[in-house]
Amino acid sequence: MFRAIGGSLFGRATAAGGSRVFRFGSTSDGAISIRSVFEAGQVRHATKKAGGSSSNGRTSQPKNMGIKAGNGTRVTPGRIIVRQRGTEWHEGPGVGRGRDHTLYAVATGRVVFRYDVLRQRRVVTVSATQGTPLPATSRDTQGRSVAGKGEGEPERAGETDIEAPLVATASRAETKRRLAAAVDPARYLQLSHVERRQYILDLAKQLHQEEETKKLDALKRRLMQPKRQLFTHVDLSLI
Numbered sequence: 113m114f115r116a117i118g119g120s121l122f123g124r125a126t127a128a129g130g131s132r133v134f135r136f137g138s139t140s141d142g143a144i145s146i147r148s149v150f151e152a153g154q155v156r157h158a159t160k161k162a163g164g165s166s167s168n169g170r171t172s173q174p175k176n177m178g179i180k181a182g183n184g185t186r187v188t189p190g191r192i193i194v195r196q197r198g199t200e201w202h203e204g205p206g207v208g209r210g211r212d213h214t215l216y217a218v219a220t221g222r223v224v225f226r227y228d229v230l231r232q233r234r235v236v237t238v239s240a241t242q243g244t245p246l247p248a249t250s251r252d253t254q255g256r257s258v259a260g261k262g263e264g265e266p267e268r269a270g271e272t273d274i275e276a277p278l279v280a281t282a283s284r285a286e287t288k289r290r291l292a293a294a295v296d297p298a299r300y301l302q303l304s305h306v307e308r309r310q311y312i313l314d315l316a317k318q319l320h321q322e323e324e325t326k327k328l329d330a331l332k333r334r335l336m337q338p339k340r341q342l343f344t345h346v347d348l349s350l351i
Contacts, residue, residue: 147323183225187217193236205239290319
């Protein structure tokens with residue numbers, strides 16, 4: 113077949129230096145003798161990407177969002193309290209907010225998580241003493257509208273501060289300290305392993321009930337501000 117066209121067959125290959133012509137010849141027994149394709153520089157490799165690869169960013173830097181200083185934690189200016197994207201928590205007195213919505217302390221005191229009933233927001237404040245917020249700044253009172261006052265008129269500090277403490281916002285370290293202080297060592301050492309566990313659980317329930325009672329009383333006192341009406345707490349499960 114190859115001799116019919118002159119005993120040779122020519123092909124053209126493209127190499128890095130340009131076009132090269134290589135020759136396919138035939139031997140005496142009729143077998144085709146091919147010059148090595150490697151000599152012509154025509155090595156064709158597969159270009160399809162192999163399976164099993166992924167690019168899910170395992171080495172990406174974590175954002176580490178969440179609450180960094182719990183309720184009751186003592187903080188100093190510059191300490192990050194909440195790292196967030198979006199205003200899930202709003203800044204109150206003694207707290208600043210960064211460009212990425214990170215809340216940080218601007219004063220020395222203890223962190224207090226509250227719920228602003230008037231604006232229906234979750235607010236983080238820093239108090240000089242536990243339960244006593246710092247005086248409101250101009251940014252905290254800017255743009256507020258209260259019945260009987262002009263639009264955007266600044267309020268006097270503490271006059272309409274109706275922030276209710278949130279339930280079960282104590283930090284884990286604070287809860288452990290209170291629980292350790294409530295344990296009676298003499299009685300604890302006399303109990304068995306199972307009885308000690310039940311004793312700790314009973315103490316935790318007792319401390320939780322006391323905390324709920326204190327928070328409910330604090331909420332009632334705040335709602336009994338001038339020009340405010342007392343809210344009656346009704347158990348809807350009994351209806």
